[in-house]
Amino acid sequence: MARFFNRMRGGDKPVEVAPEPKRPPRELKPEPDRIGISGSVPFVRLPNPETLFADRARRLDSLAPEHPLGAYLAFLARVATAQAVVQTAQAGTPPLTPSDTALRVEHGMPPLSSSLLRDDPSFLDGFDRLLAVVDLAAAPDSTRSARDTLCAATPDDRLDLAVQVFEGAFPMERLGECVFASAAVQVYLARQSARLDGKALKPVADGICPACGGAPVASLVVAWTAADKARYCACSLCGTLWNQVRIRCTACGSSEGVSYYGLDEVSKDVQVETCTTCHSYIKHLHQHRNPALDPVADDIASYGLDLKIAEDGFGRAGLNPLFLT
Numbered sequence: 001m002a003r004f005f006n007r008m009r010g011g012d013k014p015v016e017v018a019p020e021p022k023r024p025p026r027e028l029k030p031e032p033d034r035i036g037i038s039g040s041v042p043f044v045r046l047p048n049p050e051t052l053f054a055d056r057a058r059r060l061d062s063l064a065p066e067h068p069l070g071a072y073l074a075f076l077a078r079v080a081t082a083q084a085v086v087q088t089a090q091a092g093t094p095p096l097t098p099s100d101t102a103l104r105v106e107h108g109m110p111p112l113s114s115s116l117l118r119d120d121p122s123f124l125d126g127f128d129r130l131l132a133v134v135d136l137a138a139a140p141d142s143t144r145s146a147r148d149t150l151c152a153a154t155p156d157d158r159l160d161l162a163v164q165v166f167e168g169a170f171p172m173e174r175l176g177e178c179v180f181a182s183a184a185v186q187v188y189l190a191r192q193s194a195r196l197d198g199k200a201l202k203p204v205a206d207g208i209c210p211a212c213g214g215a216p217v218a219s220l221v222v223a224w225t226a227a228d229k230a231r232y233c234a235c236s237l238c239g240t241l242w243n244q245v246r247i248r249c250t251a252c253g254s255s256e257g258v259s260y261y262g263l264d265e266v267s268k269d270v271q272v273e274t275c276t277t278c279h280s281y282i283k284h285l286h287q288h289r290n291p292a293l294d295p296v297a298d299d300i301a302s303y304g305l306d307l308k309i310a311e312d313g314f315g316r317a318g319l320n321p322l323f324l325t
């Protein structure tokens with residue numbers, strides 16, 4: 001049952017609008033062409049770094065005007081632009097090829113590990129270049145200060161912070177710096193993931209990127225597969241998409257108690273998927289209806305959904321490293 005919070009008409013109480021038909025339990029089993037797990041649907045879609053960040057910058061710029069979080073979206077548009085600049089500058093320099101990729105996949109692990117950040121000098125080069133080129137002219141003093149602190153830190157300190165970000169550990173006292181570290185990690189991992197053999201990747205676990213082990217930032221229903229409306233999780237770090245059957249929790253794998261919610265003031269193409277088994281939620285983007293939707297940008301732009309669904313006791317299943325709240 002899809003329910004829409006409607007502050008205009010229903011106050012804070014959820015009201016039911018245009019409910020999706022409840023599928024009987026038998027339909028929750030894999031159905032090749034309905035939920036996207038047939039051979040015609042790739043398990044992963046690797047990122048295209050050449051377009052990923054430039055497209056995201058455009059999306060953030062288009063979302064910023066008139067938005068309550070407009071200043072932050074505009075700042076992230078500048079960050080995404082800097083990511084695109086770094087990506088272009090490093091396009092001719094292949095990243096270090098991990099030596100243990102096959103072994104890690106064979107043992108059920110994502111092929112990309114945090115040790116790459118230390119082993120490959122191109123990561124720190126990209127991080128430093130990003131800090132140098134990002135346009136913070138319109139950013140608040142605290143943001144410029146975070147950038148300056150990182151620039152003044154030692155290379156080892158920047159590396160340590162990036163490794164923590166890769167591993168999902170964000171020091172509370174350094175959240176402002178973490179945004180820049182996350183952006184640098186995203187650029188590097190997108191380049192690395194794009195070079196992987198997508199057909200060799202295997203599922204690792206629910207809510208884990210099969211390429212880098214990152215958490216999903218959002219879930220997308222897409223239109224570019226042969227199957228109708230296949231669903232993919234989008235990695236918050238490397239940008240890889242991995243297929244996951246619909247109406248199944250991306251965190252715990254349960255198919256029971258999965259519901260969808262929206263808000264009137266948020267596009268109907270952006271919902272949250274909640275799970276009453278583990279009480280988590282994830283944004284659910286109908287990219288098949290609006291191809292411009294970007295998992296990172298539209299997750300932030302729909303922050304009203306996070307606030308509302310948190311009131312109901314649900315916790316975020318994934319992570320958006322550019323929006324640490």
Ligand SMILES: [Zn+2]
Pocket residue numbers: 209210211212213214235236237238239240
């Ligand atoms: Zn990933």
Ligand SMILES: [Zn+2]
Pocket residue numbers: 249250251252253254275276277278279280
């Ligand atoms: Zn769950």
